[in-house]
Amino acid sequence: MSSKNKSVNLTSDSSSIELDIKEASVGPSVVDLKNLYKETGLFTFDPAYSTTASCVSHVTYIDGDEGILEYRGYPIEQLAAKSTYLEVAYLLFNGELPSVNNLQEFRSQVKANMILPEQTKTLFQGFDESAHPMAMLTTSIASLSSLYHEGIDVKNYKHQKEFFFNVLGKTPILVANIFNHRNHTNMGQYDEDLTYAENILRLFFGGDTNYEINPVFAKALDILLVLHADHEQNCSTSSVRLAGSSGTNPYAAIAAGVAALWGPAHGGANEAVVKMFGEIESKENISKYIAKAKDKNDRFRLMGFGHRVYKNFDPRATIIREECHKVLNALENNNNPMFELAQELEQIALQDEYFIERNLYPNVDFYSGIIYQAMGLPKEMFTVMFALARTVGWATHWCEMMAQPKLKIGRPRQLYLGEERRNYISIDQR
Ligand code: CMC
DSSP states (O other), rough: OOTTTTEEEESSOOEEEEEEEOOOOSOOEEEETTHHHHHHSOOOOTTTOTTTTOOOOEEEEEEEETEEEETTEEEEHHHHHHHOOOHHHHHHHSSSSHHHHHHHHHEEEHHHOOOOHHHHHHHGSSSOOOOHHHHHHHHHHHHHHHHHOOOTTTTTTTHHHHHHHHHHHHHHHHHHHHHHHHHHHOOOOTTTTTOOHHHHHHHHHHTOOOOOOOOOHHHHHHHHHHHOOOSSSSSHHHHHEEETTTTTTTTOOOOOOOOEEESTTTTTTHHHHHHHHHHOOOGGHHHHHHHHHOTTEEEEEETBOSSSSSSSSOOHHHHHHHHHHHHHHHHHSSOOHHHHHHHHHHHHHHHHHHHHHTOOOOOTTTHHHHHHHHHHGGGGGGHHHHHHHHHHHHHHHHHHHHSSOOOOOOOOOOOOSOOOOOOOOOOOGE
């Protein structure tokens, strides 16, 4: 690599190319491979995109080796301690922290969109009671594209902004409808005097009973929303960008993100973690499950452990563990065998050579389910809560992509290892 002219030379048997290095403002720079195929006839091979930067972004920065996560340059620890979810949403979208007036205006714009069209409300009646909440969320967000499509110009800033506030306002109402539909309860009423997180609790639990909002739960929920708000080019955000790159309807692009999030390797891990704790059942069984996780012939993995990017610790997990203590202490009966089990499992895994060698640490999903469960949410709702928070990240990335001067369709290539058969054999001769 030549650092003087910031380029690398790539030489194969038949050709050689000088590839420019594009410098990042912070973190690793990238080799620009735009002309590689044209000049050498070669593609790059990076199946899970482990070392591929797919876009330019100004939103979120992660240093996985150091356990750093920043939204628009602000460390997640400071945002979790000092800001609120709506402030963070404003920051992600606008690039700056809001003034009091900015935030009030932003909140009003979100609130103005917290109303569902009649067609969307009736959609929920069509879902089977046993339907998974993530299936309902994917479908109901996609259904918004049936109402908001004609006349949307994805390159028009005004339309992008309308989409942003609409999806931000409608997702909490969709999520609350999903919860209440499964629960056979009515949705609570939004209250202007409550915070965003308090309102989410009110919408979920305040329809039929005199629900008293526990301030510790509301604070913990707000922190969880902040921690999940964005995470740069992860699987779901990349799905939104890839779908969006074709110029598709933005609500359909967000639905692609929700679908990607559902998987247990991504946002679905929070549900899988609690299922796993249920399966392990007691501390006596931990060693058996650690052995299963290490056994390459067994598909079992320690859910809530490991991360593609964080190889030291996940800063979100550290904050969530703390919150977990606070939430459980706020309960009348704070004896939580699941939390005890989780902490013991973490300690044992962190001292095990297998996990040490592979830099496997608890991730954001290891403890979040315990908090949601303490609040009264069933495990099937956990990933929906993740999606509720991440909507702002997806919508921000979609808007960032659309604001680029040129919208270019995403289109990876492949290493073809199939047959090459040039002569078709007609059916009667086979
Ligand atoms: N339990 C046991 N072994 C593991 C685990 C785990 N949770 N995670 C990774 N490994 C092993 C894996 O078998 C491999 O071993 P070897 O080198 O011997 O083949 C090595 O560690 C590297 O794993 P990988 O699968 O190549 O790593 P990846 O970057 O492709 O996967 C991951 C990252 C998060 C999908 C994976 O660690 C995992 O499946 N974890 C459990 C699911 C989970 O908690 N997901 C939530 C991620 S955080 C929420 C979000 O933002 O999405």
